[in-house]
Amino acid sequence: MTRSLTSRRVFIQTSAAAGGGLLLSLMLPQRAGAGAAAAADISASFMPNAFIRIGRTGPITLIVHMVEMGQGTFTSLPMLIAEELEVDLAQIVVEAAPPDDKLYTNPINGMQATGTSASIRAAWEPLRQCGAIARTLLITAAAKLWRVEEHTCHAYKGSVVHSPSGRSVRYQLLVDAAAKLPVPGAVVLKARKDFKLIGTAAKRVDAKDKVLGQTVFGIDARVAGMKFAAVAICPEFGAALRPTDDSAALKVSGVRKVIQLHDAVAVVADHTGAARKGLAALQLNWDSGPNAAIDSAAIARQMALASTTGKALVANKIGDVAGARAHAVSQFEQVYELPLLAHAPMEPMNCSVHVRVDGCDIWVGTQVQTRAQAEAARITGLPLAAVKLHSLFIGGGFGRRLEIDNINLAVRIGQQVEGPVNVLWSREEDMQHDFYRPCYHNRVWVGLDSHGMPLTWQHRVTGSSVLARWDPPSFKNGLDDDAVDSAAGPPYDFPNVLLEFVRCEPPGIATGWWRGVGSTHNVFIVESVMDELALAAKIDPVEYRRRLLKGSPRALGVLEKAAMMADWGKPLPARSGRGVSVEFAFGTYVATVLQVAVTAGGEVKVEGAVCAVDCGVIVNPDTVKAQIEGGTIFGLSAALFNEITLANGRVDQSNFNDYRMLRMLEAPRVKVHLMESAEAPGGIGETGTAAVAPALINAIFAATGVRLRKLPVATHDLRAI
Amino acid sequence: MSYSINVNGADHSVEVEGDTPLLWVLRDVLGMTGTKFGCAIALCGACTVHLDGRPVRACTLPVAAAVGKRVRTIEGASSEKVSASLMAAWLELEVVQCGYCQPGQIMSASALLADKPNPSDGDIDHAMSGNICRCGTYQRIRAAIKHAATHLVTDGESSDIAIGTQ
Ligand code: FES
Ligand code: FES
Numbered sequence: 021m022t023r024s025l026t027s028r029r030v031f032i033q034t035s036a037a038a039g040g041g042l043l044l045s046l047m048l049p050q051r052a053g054a055g056a057a058a059a060a061d062i063s064a065s066f067m068p069n070a071f072i073r074i075g076r077t078g079p080i081t082l083i084v085h086m087v088e089m090g091q092g093t094f095t096s097l098p099m100l101i102a103e104e105l106e107v108d109l110a111q112i113v114v115e116a117a118p119p120d121d122k123l124y125t126n127p128i129n130g131m132q133a134t135g136t137s138a139s140i141r142a143a144w145e146p147l148r149q150c151g152a153i154a155r156t157l158l159i160t161a162a163a164k165l166w167r168v169e170e171h172t173c174h175a176y177k178g179s180v181v182h183s184p185s186g187r188s189v190r191y192q193l194l195v196d197a198a199a200k201l202p203v204p205g206a207v208v209l210k211a212r213k214d215f216k217l218i219g220t221a222a223k224r225v226d227a228k229d230k231v232l233g234q235t236v237f238g239i240d241a242r243v244a245g246m247k248f249a250a251v252a253i254c255p256e257f258g259a260a261l262r263p264t265d266d267s268a269a270l271k272v273s274g275v276r277k278v279i280q281l282h283d284a285v286a287v288v289a290d291h292t293g294a295a296r297k298g299l300a301a302l303q304l305n306w307d308s309g310p311n312a313a314i315d316s317a318a319i320a321r322q323m324a325l326a327s328t329t330g331k332a333l334v335a336n337k338i339g340d341v342a343g344a345r346a347h348a349v350s351q352f353e354q355v356y357e358l359p360l361l362a363h364a365p366m367e368p369m370n371c372s373v374h375v376r377v378d379g380c381d382i383w384v385g386t387q388v389q390t391r392a393q394a395e396a397a398r399i400t401g402l403p404l405a406a407v408k409l410h411s412l413f414i415g416g417g418f419g420r421r422l423e424i425d426n427i428n429l430a431v432r433i434g435q436q437v438e439g440p441v442n443v444l445w446s447r448e449e450d451m452q453h454d455f456y457r458p459c460y461h462n463r464v465w466v467g468l469d470s471h472g473m474p475l476t477w478q479h480r481v482t483g484s485s486v487l488a489r490w491d492p493p494s495f496k497n498g499l500d501d502d503a504v505d506s507a508a509g510p511p512y513d514f515p516n517v518l519l520e521f522v523r524c525e526p527p528g529i530a531t532g533w534w535r536g537v538g539s540t541h542n543v544f545i546v547e548s549v550m551d552e553l554a555l556a557a558k559i560d561p562v563e564y565r566r567r568l569l570k571g572s573p574r575a576l577g578v579l580e581k582a583a584m585m586a587d588w589g590k591p592l593p594a595r596s597g598r599g600v601s602v603e604f605a606f607g608t609y610v611a612t613v614l615q616v617a618v619t620a621g622g623e624v625k626v627e628g629a630v631c632a633v634d635c636g637v638i639v640n641p642d643t644v645k646a647q648i649e650g651g652t653i654f655g656l657s658a659a660l661f662n663e664i665t666l667a668n669g670r671v672d673q674s675n676f677n678d679y680r681m682l683r684m685l686e687a688p689r690v691k692v693h694l695m696e697s698a699e700a701p702g703g704i705g706e707t708g709t710a711a712v713a714p715a716l717i718n719a720i721f722a723a724t725g726v727r728l729r730k731l732p733v734a735t736h737d738l739r740a741i
Numbered sequence: 742m743s744y745s746i747n748v749n750g751a752d753h754s755v756e757v758e759g760d761t762p763l764l765w766v767l768r769d770v771l772g773m774t775g776t777k778f779g780c781a782i783a784l785c786g787a788c789t790v791h792l793d794g795r796p797v798r799a800c801t802l803p804v805a806a807a808v809g810k811r812v813r814t815i816e817g818a819s820s821e822k823v824s825a826s827l828m829a830a831w832l833e834l835e836v837v838q839c840g841y842c843q844p845g846q847i848m849s850a851s852a853l854l855a856d857k858p859n860p861s862d863g864d865i866d867h868a869m870s871g872n873i874c875r876c877g878t879y880q881r882i883r884a885a886i887k888h889a890a891t892h893l894v895t896d897g898e899s900s901d902i903a904i905g906t907q
Contacts, residue, residue, distance in 0.1 A: 090839030090876045223835065230840030231828045233775025233815030237841060240774035248769050273758050293757065293765030296781075366779050366787060366841040366875045415777070415841030416875045442769075447780045642835055646881070650838055653877025676784040676873060685866035687879040 071101060071150050073115075074195050080107055080178065085117040085124035085132060086139040087387055088226055089414035089421070090650075091705040092643035093139045095224045099639055100143055103217045104151030104210060106175035107191075114225055116411040119389035130491070134387045135422055135533060137606040137703025140639055144701050145209075152207040154198075161197035162189055212637065212698060221642035226413070238412045241372040241383030245439040247276060250295035250446065251429065252304060253284040253453050256669035257528035259309035261285055269298035278302070279436045286433045292444055309669070311528030316665040319526045320357070323461035326524035327355075327482040333497070333523075335504040339516035341467075341476045348467030348475050352553060356464070356545050357730045359663035360526075361457035361534055362679060367415025368450040369426040372442040373434035379406040380431070381440070385414035387421040395424045399431045418654070419533035422490070423455050451679055452671040455532025456664055458484035458503075461524075462545045467516075472557025473567065477514040479507050479545065482522040484531040498523060505538030506710070507546060511575035511604040512568050528669065535654060536710035539605035547601040547714030548729065551721065561600055561718065562588050574634045574697070575602055578611035581632035581693055586613035595619070595740070596627070597722025601714040606703030608635040609695075612652070614688075614715040618723045622738035626656060626688040626716070631708065633692060636699035644704050649690040651708025657682040659713035660733050746807045748773070749817025759805035764788045766804050767814060775815035775844050779873070786872030789845040790814045796852035798871075815844035823893065824851040830889035838876035846872050850886050859890055 073081040082101050088094040094114045102109060117124050121132050128138035155175045162180035163170040166187060173182050181188040212218075229235040254261065266278035269287050274294030279286040285304060289295035345351075372383040373396070380400050386392045389411055396407045414421055430443040445453075460483035467476035485500040494501075499521055508519040525531075534540065554564035562583045569576040579602050583589075586598060596617040603610045615627045631648050638644055661680050665672045673679040690708075717728050724738050745754050746763075748771065755770050762781070767773045767790070779787030781800045788799040791813040818824035827850050830836075837843050846869070853860055853868035860868070865886055874882070 090837075092838075221835075223832070224837065226840065227832050227835065227837050230837045230843055231831045231847060232819055233844040235840055236774070237777075239778065240768075242772055242774065248765075291757065291761070291765045291769035292778075293761035293769070296765075297758070297760075364875065366777070366785070366839065366873065368778065414839060416839045418875075444778070447782075646835065646838060646878070649880060650877035653879065654875070675782060676780050677782070681873045681875065682877070682879075683870040683873065684879045684883065685870045687877070689880050 071147065072105065072154050074191050076192055076195055078192070079113045080105075080111055080191065081115050082112050083115045083117045086126065086134040086143070087116065087385065087389070087411060087414055087417070089134070089385070089387070089417035091139070091647060092224060092640060093134070094226050095222060096140060096639045096643055097143055097147060098225070099217050099222055100147040101151040103215060104148045105155050107178045109217070109222055109225060111178045117389070118411070119393040119409050121390045130494070131388070132390045133422060134417070135419065136537065137705045137707065140701050141607055141703050148209050149207060152209055153204060156204050156207050157198040157201050158191050158194050160201055161194040165189070165194070165197060218637070218639050219641065222640055224643070235413050237367055237415045238372070238383065238385035239367050239370045239415065239444060241410070241412060241442060243374070243440050246372070247288050247290065247437060247439065247441045248292040248295050249286045249288045249433055249437075249441050249443045250292060250299040251284055251286045251433070251443060251449060252299055252302075253429070253449055254306050254309070255452060256306065256309050257311045257530070259283075259312070259669070260307045262305040262307055264302055264304060266302065268301040268303070272298040272301055277437065279433055281432055284429060286443065288433070288437055288441060296446070309528075312669040314527050314669050315667045319459060319666070320461075322526065323357075323459065323482050323524055326522050327461045327463055327480060330482065330522040330524060332480055332520040333499055334518065335499055335501075335521045336508060336517060336519035338514070341478055341516045341518040344476045344516040345467045347469075349470050350468045350556075352464070352466040352468060352549070352556065354464055354549065354552065354729060356462040356548060358460045358462075358541055358544065359731060360459045360529065360665075361658055361662055362451050362454045362664050362673065363418045363420035363534060364451060364679060364681070365416025365418055365420055368447055369420070369445040370443060371426045371430035372440060373430045374440035375400060375431060375434040375437075379408070380434070381408045381410065382427060382431070383410040383412055384427060385412045385421060386424070386427070387414070387417050388424065391424050392427045395427050396431050399428065400435065418535040419537070420454065422533050425453070425455075447676070448674040451673055451675065454664075455530045457534030457540075458486065458531040459526065460541050464545060464549050466549065466553060468553070468556070472553065472559065474514050474553065476516040476518075477508050478518040478520070480520040480522060481507060481542070482524050484525050485523050486531050486533055486537075488523070489530070490533070502538040505542060506603065506605045507538075507542035509604075511572040511602060511609065512546070513571045529666075535651070536605070536706040539603065539706065539710040540655070540713070543601065543603045543605065543710045544713045544717070544731070547603070548717055551599070551714075551718045552727065560589070565600070565602055569602070574609045574699070575604060575611075577695055578602070578609045578632040578634050581695065582611035582613045582630050585630040585632065585691060585693060586615065588613060593617075595723050597719045597724070599715045599718025599720065599722055601711050601718065603707065603711040605707055605710050607700070608633065608702030608704060608707045610648070610707045610711045612711040612715040614712065614719045616716065616719040616723055618720060618738050620740040622735035624660060624716075624720060624733055624735065624738065626686070629688050629690040629712070629715075631690060631692050631711065632695065633707070634695040634697050635702040635704050635707075636697050637701050638694060639701065641694055644694060645692040647704045648692045648708040651706065652690045652712045653682055653687055655709035655712035656716065659716050659731055663732050744804050744808055746804065746812060747810070748812045749814060755804065757804060760803045762800050763790070763802045763804050763807050763812070764799040767799060773814055773816050777841055777844060779842070784873075785842075785845075786849060787842055787845040789848040789872065791848060791852060794852065794855060796849050815848060818847060818851060821851070823854045823889075826889040826893050827851055827854065827885065830885040830892070834881050834885045834888060836878050836881040836885050838878055842872060842874045842876070846874065846882055850882070850889075854886070854890055854893065858893060860886065
């Protein structure tokens with residue numbers, strides 16, 4: 021999902037907000053083509069939604085259009101506005117934006133969606149502009165009030181100050197005057213050297229409520245009269261529920277109702293405990309669907325076959341691979357396989373709804389506010405305006421909450437419940453009805469020159485296209501730019517490249533975005549191959565990469581730094597080793613070195629990780645570090661342990677016993693170094709995850725001499741003989 | 742059936758079956774949603790509360806087993822010195838990301854510190870490895886526990902900095 025930010029224009033309108041106050045409407049431009057039409061729209065009509073709201077009294081409200089799911093948007097996006105508006109974070113309150121694709125589209129995603137590590141990248145200029153325009157208007161209003169020249173006034177901590185006379189006035193007292201002023205055509209943004217807030221480790225605005233247990237996540241929505249539903253969804257994808265005798269559930273004290281849908285059953289009760297007990301009491305039978313026979317071995321065979329016989333479309337072509345191959349002195353060819361993965365966020369899927377004849381309320385944590393609202397409207401037949409979305413905190417998204425299946429199910433249940441209902445999935449339902457990270461089959465052919473350096477690089481990616489389902493207009497000519505993201509591209513500069521994509525959908529399985537998306541998969545391939553080539557050339561893996569990164573100083577910079585931090589080259593005990601990876605993804609460069617020790621029994625202990633990160637200008641260094649630390653752990657769980665398998669059309673895994681997570685005693689300390697940079701900001705939420713698997717596999721090779729080409733790590737292959 | 746339970750010092754009478762997990766009584770019947778649901782089979786620690794000072798998983802503890810005992814949840818934690826000190830350390834070191842696991846983490850950590858005011862790395866691993874954090878905040882949790890422990894030992898009185906239920 022790498023799309024270019026084609027326009028940086030910002031459209032702003034001011035008007036007096038209801039109840040008095042200055043409200044600035046700002047529209048982030050949409051994708052190329054859509055921008056102009058939307059711009060006409062916004063200039064023609066009053067837009068009640070915005071990013072800044074200043075009332076005559078009270079704190080300044082900054083509205084955040086990207087959801088907070090741990091990545092820090094509720095702090096870092098307001099920092100962009102506050103920097104230019106000249107207010108402290110202590111002077112503001114943060115509000116979640118309502119669903120509105122016109123006002124709040126993220127130009128990188130083309131809709132109001134929080135993903136692709138895009139929040140800061142997309143908002144970097146527009147939100148600062150928004151703050152600067154507001155500041156300019158407030159200064160103009162103050163200058164008029166005092167009958168002084170504007171340039172003799174400046175903004176400081178939520179007030180306009182006239183230094184010559186020592187007068188100052190709080191923004192709140194200027195809002196009526198400022199709202200009547202015309203919007204300035206152009207504003208000058210602060211120079212980087214003048215930043216007061218951007219670049220500081222400002223404290224997260226959401227932290228205190230979270231440690232006190234007061235944050236309201238989707239699962240915590242509570243309104244008067246609320247009932248609680250437990251659900252069971254067809255265990256086979258695409259199967260149907262047979263009519264079920266509900267008497268056993270209705271006998272459970274507290275159970276009010278059993279709702280039978282074609283694909284699921286819900287037990288509605290006074291509390292989740294009764295609902296779950298009622299659900300467990302039911303004898304559920306399902307009709308087999310078309311996918312009853314699928315299993316993991318068949319899917320792997322299907323992928324392998326497609327990779328050799330399927331239609332390979334050219335995703336990228338540089339030079340002439342076929343011609344140059346003739347000059348290669350040796351050839352490298354390998355296959356790498358990646359499994360299906362579940363998201364397993366800590367907060368299982370849920371959604372609360374109250375469906376009425378004339379309206380519908382939804383309480384949910386979602387990464388796609390407008391899609392969530394539209395789905396409820398579609399199912400109920402209500403107009404969009406009658407569906408009110410209450411956007412709540414997200415207990416882990418990782419891409420799972422870019423889907424709206426939880427909203428779909430909750431609304432269908434809510435249609436049969438009087439009053440509000442909280443629909444909560446069990447961990448098992450969450451794991452067995454995910455939109456899985458696709459499994460991929462990769463073939464790589466490299467033609468090498470006499471020094472063992474790549475002359476030709478051919479990579480054929482075979483797997484599902486998430487994009488084709490999730491955003492069909494972006495899936496063009498059979499090509500999925502996400503499925504091949506970070507493959508055969510920067511940071512390495514190969515003279516001849518052929519990158520191919522074979523679309524192969526595993527039957528019945530919905531695939532979805534998973535932290536790091538295409539990069540998580542392709543960085544693993546590229547960086548595994550790099551190590552294999554270094555070995556064949558008898559060159560140290562860091563040195564080998566160094567030679568290929570001459571044209572990319574930022575990539576080289578992070579590599580050198582990480583190697584230094586990790587004492588690269590310093591001898592280690594037997595069955596210990598270091599592994600390296602270099603990544604360019606989401607506009608950010610990361611080099612990771614992992615150190616592992618492998619026991620005689622094949623258990624892998626990750627002893628430490630260092631990451632050097634160049635993500636351009638940094639808005640909040642502590643948040644960036646936290647994302648790299650956490651992203652590394654997230655990627656390690658997957659690489660070491662995780663795989664979704666199927667038998668007889670059903671997912672085998674169910675809970676944290678058979679889909680396990682790294683725990684504290686297994687988690688390495690991740691040391692992060694942030695490079696100084698004046699480049700435009702890169703994304704950060706997914707980079708740590710994408711970088712770690714190849715570093716792990718390369719470290720395991722260094723420790724054991726065993727090259728793993730399949731994830732997750734197979735410990736039985738690592739036993740000392 | 743009616744059960745009387747004491748949560749954070751207050752008595753509550755709840756009309757539920759005796760085998761109802763305490764988790765749902767807290768969250769759905771009493772409306773105290775700070776205690777979280779993650780797995781329902783004692784694997785993730787999101788639902789950790791204290792029962793007479795010991796950490797327990799509320800998802801597998803029948804409400805009947807809580808009768809006659811003191812239940813403490815995250816909502817009542819900040820009024821108690823060790824927890825308040827941990828919360829302050831959590832904020833100081835910016836531990837939280839999504840935050841969903843953190844009430845459970847803090848409840849496990851406070852039980853640890855109440856028991857072992859000066860825990861070793863091994864003690865921390867042992868006490869905390871039942872709590873999963875999908876966002877991967879483990880290293881900061883470890884550091885925050887040590888930070889809080891140091892503060893509790895060196896200046897026991899002034900530890901409850903900046904925290905208090907609003
Ligand atoms: S919900 Fe109780 S341990 Fe996971
Ligand atoms: S902070 Fe998100 S699960 Fe721990």
